[in-house]
Amino acid sequence: MRANPRRDTKPEIALRSALHRRGLRFRKDLPIRLPERVVRPDVVFTRQRLAVFVDGCFWHCCPIHGNAPKTNTGYWGPKLQRNVDRDHAVNEQLRAAGWTVLRAWEHEQPQEVAKSVEGALRDLPTPAS
Template sequence: MADVLTKEQRRRNMQAIRATHTSIEDKMSTDLWRRGYRFRKNVSSMFGKPDIAIKKYKIVIFIDSCFWHGCKEHGNIPKTNESFWLQKLARNSERDQEVTEYYQAGRWGIMRIWEHEIKQDYHVTLEKVIKFIEYAKKIHAYKTNKARSNFNPPG
């Protein structure tokens, strides 16, 4: 099927798609901030530019859109220039895997959330993120207390 938009219309449409500060990302981060969680958004100095990062607890959270990250349930391949899109979306998935493996190798907690999870049941997804953060805080506290108890000052 031919594209219903002209090349110029399609170009403007694609340029308007934002990589950061999407409505679902902003909603999630606003609610986490209101609940007292402090974090950095879209940290460009970190590998993969996580949507939410809490370095203190070594956690990163990625909110993956169904289209750009190749969701098996809701992602779709445009019919025009299909070979380009197949290659593009496959590379995005490979990059996501590389980022996940990078953080796992560094013993970071990593959470990936699909766009459709947020849209289908926002409150359940928000609670899932909060539980993830709280678990990381407990691990951090345990490691900190264990390190202090093993510390013997000289003298």
């Protein structure tokens, strides 16, 4: 198992094609430079400043599937906790920089997630140009 969540996982690809089918235009893996770090949300709507993440159930400790492995808990416990802490910090730092953050679990239906994204975009002001 690799230490870092990988790019272009199946749930991300499924969400992107669901968004495409709704006619939404976005950037993928666009780096956003924050004062504290650089983050790469899975999907970015630059004009509306909406960042979307699809979180892996294991790595991000989903309440349904995120049970930490029973073996080697001294390693996995703190490691997974660090991921969760980092997610929270990233959310706060993005919001502080004027972004809206939307996180979905990989087990969620891509169609449902795309619907939430579309709804969030509708509520966000779009600057002219």
